[in-house]
């Protein structure tokens with residue numbers, strides 16, 4: 001496929017890896033934000049191609065992983081109501097709640113359906129006027145325009161049986177939370193190319209300046225990631241801390257203006273709890289006043305939900321890059337993709353799942 | 369979840385209201401119906417980056433080639449410095 005295959009070319013990968021080796025003089029720690037990037041890195045064995053001076057930390061960029069357990073419990077409770085058709089992207093279904101996942105709820109008879117696009121959920125609401133259709137609106141800035149559009153269309157059509165359970169999170173505040181933690185080890189960031197396709201990268205400029213940290217907007221294929229690492233290393237070695245754009249075939253400085261406008265019309269910025277990290281101010285989105293009628297949390301208000309997390313799971317440390325997945329005592333023993341204790345072992349973007357799938361025997365894991 | 373993949377716009381279904389503009393997009397032989405609300409400039413033959421049913425950007429062919437031009441230049445420089 002064009003725009004994929006050429007960015008997986010082994011020769012280009014080898015040339016970039018050698019350029020990085022030539023440039024590096026000191027140890028540097030880089031963090032890739034997005035879980036999709038983490039998977040490419042491990043799947044294509046990039047840590048083994050990099051010089052030993054470069055360590056890669058895996059960031060919090062897995063929306064499934066950071067959705068608080070309390071919200072999963074709420075989703076499960078809403079899905080169990082007989083009038084509800086609960087719709088979600090596939091990756092949310094197996095995320096463990098306090099006692100049950102959406103998948104367990106479905107097995108127990110709840111009407112839980114996987115949709116490809118939030119517009120499919122709107123379509124279901126249109127086709128089933130006697131049922132309540134709820135969509136689990138999870139995601140980063142990449143997904144926010146699509147979810148905003150679904151709410152906007154439902155409002156325009158006057159659909160009264162559609163609502164969204166919002167769990168939207170924003171990337172820049174999470175980066176700041178990581179950078180201001182006392183145990184922060186990050187020297188440079190590879191920012192998430194698809195988040196920046198929507199939002200652009202102006203927001204990152206003050207962060208790069210304030211924390212003196214290079215930020216390189218980076219794509220998702222092996223060549224993209226190595227070029228992003230090369231650009232970050234060049235900045236670090238020459239003492240610069242700027243925002244650069246490796247993913248220029250998709251990302252413009254202002255991002256996608258129609259998409260940003262739609263987000264701003266439907267959503268407003270709010271505090272959010274991140275699973276394993278805690279509340280981060282101004283780090284999420286909630287529905288704006290004119291769209292509150294579509295808020296599933298108030299439509300299906302419930303008391304007495306009590307949530308708890310598995311005490312073994314150190315997902316918070318993994319998501320902040322303080323620990324690597326295999327440093328978790330439960331990794332691969334108590335916690336496996338078949339019976340996960342935490343969300344990072346479930347999601348297709350979770351760091352624990354990536355390590356389990358690709359890196360169990362790799363040098364990157366033994367020496368990390 | 370932020371997975372977005374490139375596909376080629378095969379045909380566009382124009383609509384008076386730009387938010388309703390849709391396209392058939394080809395992903396290695398699989399065609400999908402994609403919303404063009406956020407890429408009003410997309411036209412048949414363009415490659416768009418698609419996420420959960422929406423095109424988020426039109427891929428810039430020239431920028432896409434840049435990395436390979438840079439790699440050649442790096443190679444030439446390396447040849448000059450013995």
Ligand code: SF4
Nearest residue numbers: 313314328335342352
């Ligand atoms: S390996 Fe499992 S228990 Fe350990 S941090 Fe990852 S998800 Fe949590």
